[in-house]
Amino acid sequence: xxxxxxxxxxxxxxxxxxxxxxxxxxxxxxxxxxxxxxxxxxxxxxxxxxxxxxxxxxxxxxxxxxxxxxxxxxxxxxxxxxxxxxxxxxxxxxxxxxxxxxxxxxxxxxxxxxxxxxxxxxxxxxxxxxxxxxxxxxxxxxxxxxxxxxxxxxxxxxxxxxxxxxxxxxxxxxxxxxxxxxxxxxxxxxxxx
Amino acid sequence: xxxxxxxxxxxxxxxxxxxxxxxxxxxxxxxxxxxxxxxxxxxxxxxxxxxxxxxxxxxxxxxxxxxxxxxxxxxxxxxxxxxxxxxxxxxxxxxxxxxxxxxxxxxxxxxxxxxxxxxxxxxxxxxxxxxxxxxxxxxxxxxxxxxxxxxxxxxxxxxxxxxxxxxxxxxxxxxxxxxxxxxxxxxxxxxxxxxxxxxxxxxxxxxxxxxxxx
Numbered sequence: 001x002x003x004x005x006x007x008x009x010x011x012x013x014x015x016x017x018x019x020x021x022x023x024x025x026x027x028x029x030x031x032x033x034x035x036x037x038x039x040x041x042x043x044x045x046x047x048x049x050x051x052x053x054x055x056x057x058x059x060x061x062x063x064x065x066x067x068x069x070x071x072x073x074x075x076x077x078x079x080x081x082x083x084x085x086x087x088x089x090x091x092x093x094x095x096x097x098x099x100x101x102x103x104x105x106x107x108x109x110x111x112x113x114x115x116x117x118x119x120x121x122x123x124x125x126x127x128x129x130x131x132x133x134x135x136x137x138x139x140x141x142x143x144x145x146x147x148x149x150x151x152x153x154x155x156x157x158x159x160x161x162x163x164x165x166x167x168x169x170x171x172x173x174x175x176x177x178x179x180x181x182x183x184x185x186x187x188x189x190x191x192x193x
Numbered sequence: 194x195x196x197x198x199x200x201x202x203x204x205x206x207x208x209x210x211x212x213x214x215x216x217x218x219x220x221x222x223x224x225x226x227x228x229x230x231x232x233x234x235x236x237x238x239x240x241x242x243x244x245x246x247x248x249x250x251x252x253x254x255x256x257x258x259x260x261x262x263x264x265x266x267x268x269x270x271x272x273x274x275x276x277x278x279x280x281x282x283x284x285x286x287x288x289x290x291x292x293x294x295x296x297x298x299x300x301x302x303x304x305x306x307x308x309x310x311x312x313x314x315x316x317x318x319x320x321x322x323x324x325x326x327x328x329x330x331x332x333x334x335x336x337x338x339x340x341x342x343x344x345x346x347x348x349x350x351x352x353x354x355x356x357x358x359x360x361x362x363x364x365x366x367x368x369x370x371x372x373x374x375x376x377x378x379x380x381x382x383x384x385x386x387x388x389x390x391x392x393x394x395x396x397x398x399x400x401x402x403x404x405x406x407x
Contacts (some may be wrong), residue, residue: 002236002237002243003236006228006229006230008227009229010226010229010233012251016218016254016255017222019258019262020219020222021219023252023262023266023268024270024271024330025271025275026274028274028331030326031262031317032331033331039251039255042247042251043247043252046243050244166367167239
């Protein structure tokens, strides 16, 4: 979307410059009939992108309701656009022991288990975050995170996420609250074992 | 002769402020283009940068440029950049006895804006109508839908003549101008200044494109 907007505005500005450098019929015609309508189209697209209705597909809506309902829908959709949907088969390892994960994942469906030295410490289901604690502590994983059934996740590269959140304090604080709640639930689950 | 034509007293003073107004939108457009290139390459921009680069600066550049361009489009040179207008422009400077050339050769309209001087109508709406007619001209040029000999879209509005002549003594002293029937016929466009009393505005061969059509 942003690339399309930039390309449209770039084209219309190029015609504007051509018209400024050489004001004659050969530039006035494309300027009047192309540059101005194209700029108007780009601005209309921008307005739609910024203020228009938010559209989510079924997966996005489900994930939003599961874990991110405290975010504004538009912020959530933009956040989703930064991530990649991934599927893990049963038995597939999402995080290995000793690994410094570079992505944080959230489960849309399926289930994963945390295993340390062959012992299952707990299981995480839809709406739960995977790898967030390791990223916060910057420590290597002490166990494996393994899909115990076919699992679909949305994965964000932490570097990209961090860079974007740095510029969006409102989204950052909402996400911090989500991560804190997720951590509290994990601690509670562990302590109740 | 050329040297004499270029001497200071024979050179139009021009608009000294215009080049500055032309540079400002150019610079703004270049800054906006820089932002767009970054957005195009990276595929993302901060919200505020996007608003400035996609909306703010381009709108400002277009607004400032349009004031300059609308002014430049008053120039006869601009009108003559359409090949169909070249014979008409040349005839106005040829002192060929047509009403337009008479006005140009006598300095009654500025040579650099002679088309606009007579075809823009009078007052603010005259300017606006001239620009709208310009757009109409461009549509016909693009579509090739014009017919020769060229004709006015509608009867010539003599307000453009009266803006200069109405209060001139020479004009008022002409007996026929004071006749009620003639005044009524002229103001209702039933009659034109040209044809019967005054020579045609442009020679027919110039209006036929002098063989340069299409």
